[in-house]
Amino acid sequence: MSFEVDVEVRRGDRQLRARFAASAGLTALFGPSGAGKTSILDMIAGLLAPDRGRIAVGEELLFDSARGINLRPEKRNCGYVFQDGRLFPHRRVRENLLFGWKLAPPERRWLEFDAAVSFLGIGHLLERMPYTLSGGEAQRVAIGRALLSGPRFLLMDEPLSSLDGTRRDEIMRVIERVRDELSVPILYVSHDRSEVQRLASTVIDVEY
Amino acid sequence: MKLAALLTPEEIAIVALSLKVSSVAIGVVLPVAFGLAWILARTRFAGKLLLDALIHLPLVLPPVVTGWLLLLAFGKSGPAGRLISELFGATLIFRWTGAAVAASVMALPLMVRAIRLSLENVDTRLEGVARTLGAGPWRTFFSVTLPLAMPGVLAAIVLGFARSIGEFGATITFVSNIPGETRTLPLAIYTSLQVPGGEGAVTRLALISVALSLVALAVSEWLVRRAGRRGGNHVL
Numbered sequence: 001m002s003f004e005v006d007v008e009v010r011r012g013d014r015q016l017r018a019r020f021a022a023s024a025g026l027t028a029l030f031g032p033s034g035a036g037k038t039s040i041l042d043m044i045a046g047l048l049a050p051d052r053g054r055i056a057v058g059e060e061l062l063f064d065s066a067r068g069i070n071l072r073p074e075k076r077n078c079g080y081v082f083q084d085g086r087l088f089p090h091r092r093v094r095e096n097l098l099f100g101w102k103l104a105p106p107e108r109r110w111l112e113f114d115a116a117v118s119f120l121g122i123g124h125l126l127e128r129m130p131y132t133l134s135g136g137e138a139q140r141v142a143i144g145r146a147l148l149s150g151p152r153f154l155l156m157d158e159p160l161s162s163l164d165g166t167r168r169d170e171i172m173r174v175i176e177r178v179r180d181e182l183s184v185p186i187l188y189v190s191h192d193r194s195e196v197q198r199l200a201s202t203v204i205d206v207e208y
Numbered sequence: 209m210k211l212a213a214l215l216t217p218e219e220i221a222i223v224a225l226s227l228k229v230s231s232v233a234i235g236v237v238l239p240v241a242f243g244l245a246w247i248l249a250r251t252r253f254a255g256k257l258l259l260d261a262l263i264h265l266p267l268v269l270p271p272v273v274t275g276w277l278l279l280l281a282f283g284k285s286g287p288a289g290r291l292i293s294e295l296f297g298a299t300l301i302f303r304w305t306g307a308a309v310a311a312s313v314m315a316l317p318l319m320v321r322a323i324r325l326s327l328e329n330v331d332t333r334l335e336g337v338a339r340t341l342g343a344g345p346w347r348t349f350f351s352v353t354l355p356l357a358m359p360g361v362l363a364a365i366v367l368g369f370a371r372s373i374g375e376f377g378a379t380i381t382f383v384s385n386i387p388g389e390t391r392t393l394p395l396a397i398y399t400s401l402q403v404p405g406g407e408g409a410v411t412r413l414a415l416i417s418v419a420l421s422l423v424a425l426a427v428s429e430w431l432v433r434r435a436g437r438r439g440g441n442h443v444l
Binding site for chain 2: 047074076077078079086088089090099103104145149
């Protein structure tokens with residue numbers, strides 16, 4: 001599985017251009033805040049349309065302005081883990097986890113609910129509402145929700161940035177296990193060098 | 209304590225008519241109000257300010273003027289009146305359905321405001337999350353947007369209901385004051401005031417109005433609290 005990204009988009013008064021290829025493992029997009037790293041993930045997820053360019057993941061073309069291809073986000077089969085967890089505030093943890101799982105056709109699910117829950121150690125949180133969770137707990141649930149939707153690859157947007165020291169380490173270990181044990185390709189955005197050095201198999205510099 | 213012992217059969221009929229007019233009005237206008245609130249909250253287009261002003265017109269116009277405008281539109285020679293007469297062979301003038309139209313129009317601005325406010329408070333990024341998890345636009349709407357906007361929708365229903373129960377000026381101008389057809393609570397209170405010895409009826413009907421309003425307020429408070437527990441936002 002590989003990512004091939006070559007896109008251009010205008011954000012406000014800035015022209016953002018991204019061109020890279022990445023293969024299996026964890027690929028880090030590393031660069032300062034405001035460089036447009038989140039925009040790159042949004043374009044791959046289909047939440048932001050590039051002005052022009054091409055995005056391919058594995059064999060599949062997600063976006064190609066030349067050929068008029070722009071797959072809708074729900075057809076792209078990606079698991080997106082956001083900076084702030086971004087859990088559905090009106091649904092319990094269990095319902096958050098099952099949101100994507102229920103929508104995925106059975107043959108696309110590669111992780112079962114119970115397996116995900118024990119993998120992430122969130123069994124005791126299932127009946128809780130998101131606002132009662134700590135940052136670390138919320139981020140584990142968010143990772144579980146993304147994995148359960150049966151994604152072919154994961155996008156992670158600074159998933160550690162809202163966490164303190166111990167929690168960071170805990171979530172970093174979870175991400176390492178997702179990378180090694182579940183072998184899902186991960187595109188990981190960060191501005192923290194130590195984080196990237198520890199987690200990434202490939203580093204791509206994003207410049208301002 | 210039975211209601212029948214406190215009110216005369218005519219008064220019970222008046223309360224029932226008021227409830228019927230208001231319920232139908234809110235039921236019909238709610239989807240319209242939601243659609244308009246959506247347009248105002250989520251889209252940008254050239255005539256948006258004009259649409260906004262048009263929706264708010266019944267809030268700032270004297271109700272009698274709104275009633276007169278409705279009369280022009282829905283009267284025998286009015287454009288809406290002719291259309292309805294062609295389609296259904298009926299007229300809204302002097303009918304309870306006309307009273308419901310008046311109530312809808314008067315309730316619309318309040319309802320649009322409440323729903324728009326709650327829609328603007330919905331984090332659109334959560335809709336993006338739902339999309340990446342495999343939900344199409346409609347499923348995203350029904351499983352994320354609508355539940356999160358629900359406190360505003362409930363507030364709109366209560367505000368609209370209270371507004372239509374109390375509607376007077378537009379109703380009496382548009383559909384007159386016909387017993388059993390368009391004489392709702394406020395019109396009945398007004399009529400009783402004109403009649404010597406009607407004070408008893410006025411008191412009873414006024415008390416019913418107060419009670420209805422308080423019940424509506426209590427229901428809304430309960431609904432908002434319930435929504436609040438589920439993580440929604442307060443609107444009222």
